[in-house]
Amino acid sequence: MWNLVRKRLQTAVVTRSAVELFDQSASFGADRQSPLDDLLMRFNRLAVTSFGGAVHVRHVDAGSCNACEWELNAILNPVYDISRMRIDFVASPRHADLLTVTGGVTRNLLEALRKTYEATAFPKAIVAIGGCAIGEGLLRKNYAQEGGIAPFVPIHVKVPGCPPRPKDIMEGLLLAMERLNNEVEHNGS
Amino acid sequence: MTLMISEMEIERNQLPAECLRLVEAGYRLLTMVGTDEREEIGHYVLRYYFANDRASNVTLLTVKMPANDPTYPSVTAVMPAADWYEREVYDLLGIEPLSHPNLHPLVLHGQRLAVYPLRRDYPVDQSLPEVVREVEEPNLADGQFIVPVGPIHAGIIEPGHFRFLVEGERIESLTAQLFYTHRGIEKSAEGMQVEEAMALVEQTCGVCSVSHALAYAHAIEALANMTIPVQAKWTRTLLGELERLYNHVGDVGNLCAGIGFSFGTMQAGRLKEQLQQLNDDVTGHRYLRGAVVVGGVSKAISMALLERIRMAVSSVLQELGEVASVILSHEIVCDRFASAGILERAVVERFGAVGPAARASGVERDVRVNFPYDGYGDLEFSVPTFQAGDVMARLQQRIAEVNETGKLIETIIKNLTVFVTKTNQTLVTPLRPLLEGSYTIGMSESARGENVHFVMVGKHQTIRRLRIRSASYANWPIVPFAVLGNVIPDFPLINKSFELCYACCDR
């Protein structure tokens, strides 16, 4: 048991120097993303704004293959630990500032997506996660699904990938937060 | 190994009697596929595949129905496992099961439509009218309530709608409405080149990509009557086990999340992440996509990577052992897990449930043993089983399987090292021409159980019909039986103990 507690503490340490963690895999498509120490700095910069840099996110599965869901779950694990960026996933759209949407909107889920969007309070932003939601997935429009969320809800941030890696999702959330922050600073509330 | 399939064509009125005969002879329904073959032979065709696990053989019943009268007698009454298949075929192809006990729409929600999207004359990109939902007024006794949940749930999970009928705390019955994520993959696959369709098949399910790819590849390879290079065979086996490993480790954490036991959730989450980073290093994809191709594998695993896999797997296994011992000796965990969500062996047999869920109820059923594929025929291994059938048994089942997987990976790596030193490595056997109109099934064992893919080939090596039956499709109908008599707060836990996927059930 103590052995495990020690390990958990060590894991947390690794987590804090996220820069290091991200650097390891930076060789992978490094050109696709901004340097990640920059990412952390941007998260921190948001914290001192009037917006406070904290968001509540509601997730909607609009017909994904489940891999995008698991990557969203992965950013909550102790390695990425998104809670330390003041991001929390909530159980109701009424509590949320941000919606993350995956999947290409199936016929059976269209109503659920619309209702969730309507139930979210302004100012709100939508992060489309994965090729399916963005409308560039392999699966095209057919009788059962629409091949993208764009016709039904606005997309503010696109996170491409099939599925996108956890750190790409983190960056997507950050962009959405910055957007919300701008909105708040310009329009008040 | 290619499957031996004995085929029998029967008249439609013989169907119930024939099904009953097979069930009594120890067969279970593997899959049932409807096809629209009006263009070729002027008929709709239904194919019922049955498996006998002990004898390792598969029997196929074929029934033809004329285009102007697509009806047949329902077999759901004699074989409850056929329920969903018959409803799905009615929804999508308009082939009607006569005197079916509960012919509500399954796959296409809302009003019953008079158009059938899987018929071949239905254009691929034509939309259906929007869903109109009607809520039926429930017929409740005094003191009974209906608790509706979903389709969008509180956590980051997939959509499904559940209605619990409760009296006090006890769940009296559960109605699950699924198929929210029905994406029409099978329709989109029609007309694709068989090799191209692999990418689509992998997207059936996020976390069983390898096993779906394998089942599909097995079907095509059986049709082309080809064998794959030995190195590819072992690489596939390795990928299959890596997939099982990260899924089972993740599921241990998910089970803990079901009762809010964060210690287990976080520890297993950390280990799963390590395994997924390993996946990323091995194949360039955290969910191992793109590695299995028709005829072999797309990439060889280098010596350095094999070593990396060996190290990572053994350290994860050791840590999982420590974590598991804490979880299993935790008083609250034991209290909540033991005797929650008991799945009776009889239910498993009646519905033909598969995978760890079936094995935790004492039914030995594993494609790797019963119908060995790729490297499994040459491997010595045992598949653990448990008897209790409760949440605890399913947790222990996963932990035991993880340990078995660890040993398998060890052996597979040994077998693979022989090849990586060679310079001329062949990884893919080129696809041979496929006979138009030929069809067969392919199988594989995913972390959730048996996948069965039916493939029928059309002109110029394209797909005429693809039917994906995932483990979740076979197991979802048994979940309502396991929750009976439990309390609602235990439902998330019981549900997670089956860890069924909605996406690959709904397709």
Ligand code: SF4
């Ligand atoms: S983008 Fe890819 S991973 Fe995400 S839901 Fe679509 S198919 Fe699945």
